[in-house]
Amino acid sequence: MSVPVLRARRMGIDTYQERVAYMRSDCEVCKSEGFEARARIELRCGDKCVVATLNVVHSSLLERDEIGLSEAAWSALGPAGGAPVQLGHPPPLQSFSAVRGKIFGRPLTSDAAIAIVADVCAGRYSDIEMAALVTACSGGRMDVVETIALTRAMIGAGQRLSWDSAVVVDKHCVGGLPGNRTTLLVVPIVAACGLLIPKTSSRAITSPAGSADVMETLAPVTLDVPRMRAVVEREGGCIAWGGAVSLSPADDLLIRVERPLGLDSDGLLVASILSKKVAAGSTHVLIDIPVGRTAKVRSAQAAAALELRLKAVGQALGLSVQVLVTDGAQPVGCGIGPALEARDILAVLQGRPEAPDDLRQRALLLAGAVLEMGGKAGPGEGIATARQVLDSGAAWARFQAICEAQGGMREPPVAAYTHVVRALHSGEIVALDNRGIALLAKLAGAPGAAAAGISIHARLGVQLVTGDPLFTVHAESPGALAYALAYAQSQEHLVTIQQSAR
Known part of the structure; x- marks a missing residue:
C-alpha cells in the first residue's frame, strides 16, 4: 500500500509553537484518508517525524498536491520548499488515558x-x-x-547543567504581584559577592511582564547553553529566557496553554519552578511568596501549604529550598510592563532619587537571604x-557586565501614547487591585508591546485630592x-479611595 505524499509549502503563519498543517478540502489525500479539520496527522520528511493539527482550506490558497505548514511545523519538520512529505494517521496517544x-x-x-511529559515534548x-x-x-x-x-x-x-561549584544559588517569585521584578537586582548583587547564580526566567504567563520580558528590553535573553555557560563563568550570573535552553521543555509548552487559560495550580507551579532550578544546576533556591487579597496567593494558610509542598x-530532589512570605497587598515599584519595569530596575541600580524604595527594599531582603544561604553573609547580616x-x-557594574556578556546593553523603548487617569474624589487610598491593575497593563499591550503598561502614582495610605494622578496608561x-x-473607566476598585469625612 503506497504512502500518501504531498509537496511541502511554508505558509509563513505564526501559530506560536503549535504545529499546524493546511490541506485543501478537495485534496485527494485529504479525502482518501478521511482527514477532517482539527484532526491530528503525522508528517514525515527524511528522518524527521512530527504530529500536527490539520486546518482545512476551502480556497485556492494551496494547490491540491500541496500541504501547507505553519512556522512551528516547518521548523520542526525542516523540509525544503516543495519537498515530499509523507502523511498518515498518528498512533493512539496512550499516555492520555x-x-x-x-x-x-x-x-x-x-x-x-x-x-x-515525553509525549508533550514530542509534540x-x-x-x-x-x-x-x-x-x-x-x-x-x-x-x-x-x-x-x-x-x-x-x-x-x-x-541538565552542572557547574564547578559546590554551591549554586537561585531565587524565584511565585508571581501574582505586578512590578515585583527583583530578579534583575538580586542577580547582580549576588554575583558581585562571588556566588554563582545562573538565572533562567520565564516569559509572562498570567502577568503583564515576566523577568525574561523585562530583561529583554535591556539585553538579549535568548541564549543557548554554551552562551549561557560562558556568561555565568565570566560574570557569575545571567538572566536568560529558560525556553531557549530547553532545561524543562515540557514546562515551556505547558506555559503556552496556561497563559490563555489563566491557570497556575500549586502542583504545576512547583513542578515548573523546581524542575528548572534542578536542571539549571542549582543547589540552593530561595522562593518569594507574596501574599495579599488580590495576589496569586491570598492567605497565610495558602502560603504555608505552598511552602510545605x-x-x-x-528535599526529594536533593535541593535546599528556603521560602520568604512577603507582603503582596499592592504592586511593587512604579512601572507595570516590560520597559517600565526595566526603568525602575535601572533607577535602583544607579541609586537615582526617583528609584522606587519598595522595590529596592524587597530586592535587598531577597538578596540578603540568598547571600546567607550561599555562605557569603552570616545569619542576619545578608x-x-x-x-x-x-x-x-x-x-x-556587574549588571552592565552581564548585559554586555549576553549580547550588549540597550535602552528600553518608550510608548508613543500615554494618558493619565486621575482621582474622581478626595480621600485615602485603602486598597489596590493587583489582578485588575495587571489586566489593565495587559489590555494596554504588555508584554507583547514592550513599552506598554501602566505607571502607578498611587500607594496605600496616601491622601489624595480630586484630580490627583492615580496611574498613567502607556x-x-x-x-x-x-x-x-x-476597561479602567468600567472598574470602580482598581484603586479604592475612602472618601474623607466632611
Missing part, C-alpha cells in the same frame, strides 16, 4: 508522568489535550507524591552586605490605549 483518569480522580503515577499532544492536562492538575487535584513524579519527569526530559519536593554592594555601585497604538482606558 492517564490524563482522563486524573480528570476522574485517579492519581498520577511516576510512569504515567514520564509518558505524558504529540494537541493544545486541547494539553489544556485538559493543565485543567486536570489544577484546583488542588495534585498531591505531593504526584508533584514529585511530575517534577522528576520534567527534569528528565530536558538538558515546595520544601517537600525540593541585608547589610547586599546594601553595601548596591550602594557602592558594584551591583550596577500604549504603542491609539487603539490599545482606548481599549485599556475603557
Whole structure:
C-alpha cells in the first residue's frame, strides 16, 4: 500500500509553537484518508517525524498536491520548499488515558508522568489535550507524591547543567504581584559577592511582564547553553529566557496553554519552578511568596501549604529550598510592563532619587537571604552586605557586565501614547487591585508591546485630592490605549479611595 505524499509549502503563519498543517478540502489525500479539520496527522520528511493539527482550506490558497505548514511545523519538520512529505494517521496517544483518569480522580503515577511529559515534548499532544492536562492538575487535584513524579519527569526530559561549584544559588517569585521584578537586582548583587547564580526566567504567563520580558528590553535573553555557560563563568550570573535552553521543555509548552487559560495550580507551579532550578544546576533556591487579597496567593494558610509542598519536593530532589512570605497587598515599584519595569530596575541600580524604595527594599531582603544561604553573609547580616554592594555601585557594574556578556546593553523603548487617569474624589487610598491593575497593563499591550503598561502614582495610605494622578496608561497604538482606558473607566476598585469625612 503506497504512502500518501504531498509537496511541502511554508505558509509563513505564526501559530506560536503549535504545529499546524493546511490541506485543501478537495485534496485527494485529504479525502482518501478521511482527514477532517482539527484532526491530528503525522508528517514525515527524511528522518524527521512530527504530529500536527490539520486546518482545512476551502480556497485556492494551496494547490491540491500541496500541504501547507505553519512556522512551528516547518521548523520542526525542516523540509525544503516543495519537498515530499509523507502523511498518515498518528498512533493512539496512550499516555492520555492517564490524563482522563486524573480528570476522574485517579492519581498520577511516576510512569504515567514520564509518558505524558515525553509525549508533550514530542509534540504529540494537541493544545486541547494539553489544556485538559493543565485543567486536570489544577484546583488542588495534585498531591505531593504526584508533584514529585511530575517534577522528576520534567527534569528528565530536558538538558541538565552542572557547574564547578559546590554551591549554586537561585531565587524565584511565585508571581501574582505586578512590578515585583527583583530578579534583575538580586542577580547582580549576588554575583558581585562571588556566588554563582545562573538565572533562567520565564516569559509572562498570567502577568503583564515576566523577568525574561523585562530583561529583554535591556539585553538579549535568548541564549543557548554554551552562551549561557560562558556568561555565568565570566560574570557569575545571567538572566536568560529558560525556553531557549530547553532545561524543562515540557514546562515551556505547558506555559503556552496556561497563559490563555489563566491557570497556575500549586502542583504545576512547583513542578515548573523546581524542575528548572534542578536542571539549571542549582543547589540552593530561595522562593518569594507574596501574599495579599488580590495576589496569586491570598492567605497565610495558602502560603504555608505552598511552602510545605515546595520544601517537600525540593528535599526529594536533593535541593535546599528556603521560602520568604512577603507582603503582596499592592504592586511593587512604579512601572507595570516590560520597559517600565526595566526603568525602575535601572533607577535602583544607579541609586537615582526617583528609584522606587519598595522595590529596592524587597530586592535587598531577597538578596540578603540568598547571600546567607550561599555562605557569603552570616545569619542576619545578608541585608547589610547586599546594601553595601548596591550602594557602592558594584551591583550596577556587574549588571552592565552581564548585559554586555549576553549580547550588549540597550535602552528600553518608550510608548508613543500615554494618558493619565486621575482621582474622581478626595480621600485615602485603602486598597489596590493587583489582578485588575495587571489586566489593565495587559489590555494596554504588555508584554507583547514592550513599552506598554501602566505607571502607578498611587500607594496605600496616601491622601489624595480630586484630580490627583492615580496611574498613567502607556500604549504603542491609539487603539490599545482606548481599549485599556475603557476597561479602567468600567472598574470602580482598581484603586479604592475612602472618601474623607466632611
